[in-house]
Amino acid sequence: MHFVIDKDQLVQSVQDVMKAVSSRTTIPILTGIKIVAHDEGITITGSDSDISIERFIPIEEDDKQYVEVQRMGSIVLQARFFADIVKKLPASQVEIEVLERLTTRIRSGASEFNLNGLDPEEYPRLPEIAEENLFSIQADLLKQIIRQTVFAVSTSETRPILTGVNWRMEDGRLTCVATDSHRLAMRHATIESNTADLKFSNVVIPGKSLSELSKIIDDGNELIDIVVTENQILFKAKNILFYSRLLDGNYPDTSRLIPDESKTDVVLSTKKFLQAIERASLLAREGRNNVVKLVSLESKNMEISSNSPEIGKVFEHVEAQSFEGDEVKISFSAKYMMDALKAIDSADVVVSFTGAMRPFLIRPINEDSIVQLILPVRTY
Amino acid sequence: MHFVIDKDQLVQSVQDVMKAVSSRTTIPILTGIKIVAHDEGITITGSDSDISIERFIPIEEDDKQYVEVQRMGSIVLQARFFADIVKKLPASQVEIEVLERLTTRIRSGASEFNLNGLDPEEYPRLPEIAEENLFSIQADLLKQIIRQTVFAVSTSETRPILTGVNWRMEDGRLTCVATDSHRLAMRHATIESNTADLKFSNVVIPGKSLSELSKIIDDGNELIDIVVTENQILFKAKNILFYSRLLDGNYPDTSRLIPDESKTDVVLSTKKFLQAIERASLLAREGRNNVVKLVSLESKNMEISSNSPEIGKVFEHVEAQSFEGDEVKISFSAKYMMDALKAIDSADVVVSFTGAMRPFLIRPINEDSIVQLILPVRTY
Known part of the structure; x- marks a missing residue:
């Protein structure tokens, strides 16, 4: 050579x-x-x-x-x-x-x-992949889908299947779900290519693979070809082939986790809410697993608080843009909330509660392509 | 409050x-x-x-x-x-x-x-410092002096005194020396303030103190006042007081370490020499303590090489701008050479050898305010 x-x-x-x-x-x-x-x-x-x-x-x-x-x-x-x-x-x-x-x-x-x-x-040979189940996504959309879901995979090997992101395809609609059983991120995308008859449901891609893929794909609207087989997935960009093993096992059915009605809907500025949670988490991260408390006070005034007896207390106030339904008093992981808010690109979010011990949803307003779900923590 | x-x-x-x-x-x-x-x-x-x-x-x-x-x-x-x-x-x-x-x-x-x-x-009280032994240095010069010496202090606590930089003042001339007993960095500076009668010789400032000081002093020509006492040094910048403990013990006499004549003088481009050493060190850092070999070939051609049996060999060639004296064949730590070259701001350096087992000097051309000394390693 x-x-x-x-x-x-x-x-x-x-x-x-x-x-x-x-x-x-x-x-x-x-x-x-x-x-x-x-x-x-x-x-x-x-x-x-x-x-x-x-x-x-x-x-x-x-x-x-x-x-x-x-x-x-x-x-x-x-x-x-x-x-x-x-x-x-x-x-x-x-x-x-x-x-x-x-x-x-x-x-x-x-x-x-x-x-x-x-x-x-x-040197081992790369897997041979028959290009039967092929579809295409624009690079930017692929990277966005990864960014909005992959953070929610489990980092624990207790249930290895949860360390991956589940991709499902049906009727030209791709659904990507990640959960570590305490929170869940879901993203839908319409795939505009010749894939009307392409259908799969139990494709689980290791989170690490998606993170690395995201780093080497250039931003832009280049089409990335994706080929799915029994145990491998192949991403084809210009001059790059990226192969990943798929995870073995059945991904749990997460569809019933997501409540389809709510008792309270609060609309908040994504940025102001995120910054308030970030400050509250400065004390929350000591001890008690980074838990903050959210309480609705009178007239759309949302109070986020945290108490770390050795260090001190924090109270944050965020004015909701709208508030409909029952009063709210709920505790949750500040980290999960920050992850979820960072994954949502819109200026405002609607947070939908169905009770202090029921999972709640964070979504962009008037947009159902992305759903973030968090399980609350029992209030102490 | x-x-x-x-x-x-x-x-x-x-x-x-x-x-x-x-x-x-x-x-x-x-x-x-x-x-x-x-x-x-x-x-x-x-x-x-x-x-x-x-x-x-x-x-x-x-x-x-x-x-x-x-x-x-x-x-x-x-x-x-x-x-x-x-x-x-x-x-x-x-x-x-x-x-x-x-x-x-x-x-x-x-x-x-x-x-x-x-x-x-x-909260402990800060030391009370009588402002008797006071002199001033411009911020930029102080930061330069620190940068050009502090990297050479010892990181080992075997001889604690060597973890500091020795500052000496005599006849309005400040001399700063750091050595870990394998290499030495020395910097002279003329202090243009009312300090003709200020004299000290055994002031040893912990390397860590100087590194931190350097980070909080702004670039520029602001005058920094420096007060030296028996066991403390105080740096006074605008709105900042920086106190450091001095190290106990006698700093060794390093003046006899520096050879005053040489057998070979080689003038090299600082940048080209540094980059060649950096590449050679890529293999040298495996095993054998990061040692590279420097040999003068015919007509000013300097060869830098390193051999790591498991990985491979590297040969670098740098054309000297001038070469006077005996042929050179010497081995030394690539890291020490990189540190020394990075501390010298001039475009060209003169490297002066007095034998394969004698310390050698790296200095800017026509400039004696800074001297870097390295002890060679026995050739294998």
């Missing part, structure tokens, strides 16, 4: 595939990244066996030449060293050549590295 | 004094910061007993009113909570009032905190 490549393209590609590489892998070859030089360009792959990322750098693109392949071939190089090295190389071009016995020479300007490579034949 | 204060002034002041507060203190009252309201304004103090920082906010300054004192008095509040709270308060003004039994009410906009205060009488 022998090629010369544009340094910036190489750095960016290595950085992307590094997101799949874990230093804690038990499979030694996966501490490396695989580089293949072929007649169309260079393909770089990183994997931790759950996530695999393949990045392609074409010989040329948009009238710019990025790669000149002198001899086709492949090699696996230690990911961490290779990534650190290419970032710091001095010239705008990098020459990479496999010499004898897997030794790989990397040259740029007056700098020369000779790295001990690993045998590319030992 | 009862006053209203400009929020930005309060936030900045609390942030400054927090630099002295340690969460690991064994003296409970020092987890707090002391606030005093008096007839000239508000004074805020933080301390870990090694460093004490006092910040003053005047009633008014530059025709702006910052403080309105309704009732004089004092209180000690939990530093971490108070700092987090003031940063997040909603309005541009903050009202602070001590109610009964040290409870302190903090109000801003629709936000109200009631914090449990601590007894200000228990």
Whole structure:
């Protein structure tokens, strides 16, 4: 293998595939990244066996030449060293050549590295994915869906299935749900592609996969192709393939969790409510699991309070834009509320309560594509 | 105690004094910061007993009113909570009032905190410092001196005196030396103030104190007054007093360490040399203590190399601007060299060798105010 490549393209590609590489892998070859030089360009792959990322750098693109392949071939190089090295190389071009016995020479300007490579034949093959169940989402919408749901997955391995986000597709409508059994985030999206007959319900994508995917997809309206199989999902963006394993097991039915009527509806400024909760949580996070209390006082005045006997007390007041229904007195996790409010992009939210011990909902006004649900905490 | 204060002034002041507060203190009252309201304004103090920082906010300054004192008095509040709270308060003004039994009410906009205060009488008094040995340095120069020396202090407590920077003053010339016994940084500065008769030699300031001082002094040419006593040093900037304990013991005589002649002088571009060392250190930092080898090849070509058997080898080449004297073959810590080069602000450096096992010097060209010395490592 022998090629010369544009340094910036190489750095960016290595950085992307590094997101799949874990230093804690038990499979030694996966501490490396695989580089293949072929007649169309260079393909770089990183994997931790759950996530695999393949990045392609074409010989040329948009009238710019990025790669000149002198001899086709492949090699696996230690990911961490290779990534650190290419970032710091001095010239705008990098020459990479496999010499004898897997030794790989990397040259740029007056700098020369000779790295001990690993045998590319030992690198696991990426899953073969039949492109039957394919649909497409714009990059921006995909990233928004991920951001609005993934924070609510469980971080505990007690119920592994809850560490993923459940994606369901029916009648051209994608529904994404995440819950850690104390709160739930749900997002609907209409998929405008030729997918009328595409239907799946038990696709559960690890939260970590979605977080990493979100980092390497560029903002914009590029269409991302998504292929779903029995145990893998593949996201295809320009020059990037992102594979993730799906979680085994049945995702619980969450539809009955969401109350369809409410006893109180309060409309609040998202930002003012969030900031008041943030301040109240400064004391709440000591001890008692970050719990704050919300009480409706007279004339739309909502009081958020927290009491930490050793440190002190806090009282915050937020004026509701409208208040309908019964008085409210409820306690909940400040962290869950902050997460939920940050996931909602609209200026105002409606919070709907059905009782002090019943789950309550946070939604944008006049918009049902996103629902955040929080279970209250017993008042002390 | 009862006053209203400009929020930005309060936030900045609390942030400054927090630099002295340690969460690991064994003296409970020092987890707090002391606030005093008096007839000239508000004074805020933080301390870990090694460093004490006092910040003053005047009633008014530059025709702006910052403080309105309704009732004089004092209180000690939990530093971490108070700092987090003031940063997040909603309005541009903050009202602070001590109610009964040290409870302190903090109000801003629709936000109200009631914090449990601590007894200000228990807070230790700051050292009383007679202003006899006083001299002044411009803020920029002081920060430069600190930056160019403090990195070389020892991080090991084996010889505690080496964890400080030795300041000496004689004939209006300040000399600052730091060494961890493997490398040494020295900086001279002429002090243009009325200090012809000021003389001291065994002032050793903890490296940590200087690092923190550097962070809270604003850039610029403001004069910082410095007062030296037997066991304390006081830095006085506008509205800030910064006290540091001095280290006990005798600082070693380092003057004989610095060779006064050399066998080889090499002039190099600081940036190119630094970048080559940085790349070589990518492999050197594995195992063998980050050691790189420097060899002079023919015609001013300097080769920097490192060999890490498991990972690979690196060869870097830097063209010297001039080379005079014997050939060079020497090994040293890449980290020490990077630290030294980063401390030198000039575009080119002269590196002066007197043998493979003798300390060598890195200095700006035609400039003797700064000297960096490194002890080589035995070549393997």
